[in-house]
Amino acid sequence: MHPTFVDALVARREAPQGVVRAAAVLFVAALTAAAAQVSVPLPFTAVPLTFQPMAVLLGGLALGPRLGLASQVAYLTAGIAGLPVFAASATLAPGALRLIGPTGGYLLSYPIAAFLVGCLAERGFDRRYLTSVLAMLMGLLVVYGCGVAWLAYFTRPIAGGAPIGLQAALAAGVYPFVAADVVKLLAAAGILPGLWTLLGRASR
Secondary structure, three states: OOOOHHHHHHHHOOOOHHHHHHHHHHHHHHHHHHHHHOOEOOOOOOOOEOOHHHHHHHHHHHHOHHHHHHHHHHHHHHHHOOOOOOOOOOOOOOHHHHHHOOOHHHHHHHHHHHHHHHHHHOOOOOOOHHHHHHHHHHHHHHHHHHHHHHHHHHOOOOOOOOOOOHHHHHHHHOOOOHHHHHHHHHHHOOHHHHHHHHHHHHOO
């Protein structure tokens, strides 16, 4: 197993390891909340365009599986408690109700995606650009898979009516976002390899 980026930082700090790790978890949770505020509502779907997936995936790469998962559990807990950490929306329910709304599958996927990407980081996927792209792409597929499954089988446009089905879920929850998310992923995937390069230079 390779040390994650936060492991390498902990090894260089005189502060207690637990304090550094807890601060890193809270930082990524706050980063996810901040990314949610960059939200673009789209007229043809209840799912807004946000930067949250990139924050989740970068957090998983930097923190590793357990801390990455913990950061997203902390984020969701803050939202359930009523803090304004979810994407602002005039149509989506606030607080805990957001988790059973149309975007619930995406939100609930975040701890899983962060854990998966963190596992790949422990295998060195965060050290090079192409492997970072691959790790983040796998995490993004988890986000899409959970989000679309929720939309398809648990979202009912009319109370008591039938779920919208897979094709409508793909049209509402994947097709409008995939191009933008891939572009964001390709840009974000260079961050961790760049940080590793800077850390290596600083240790010389």
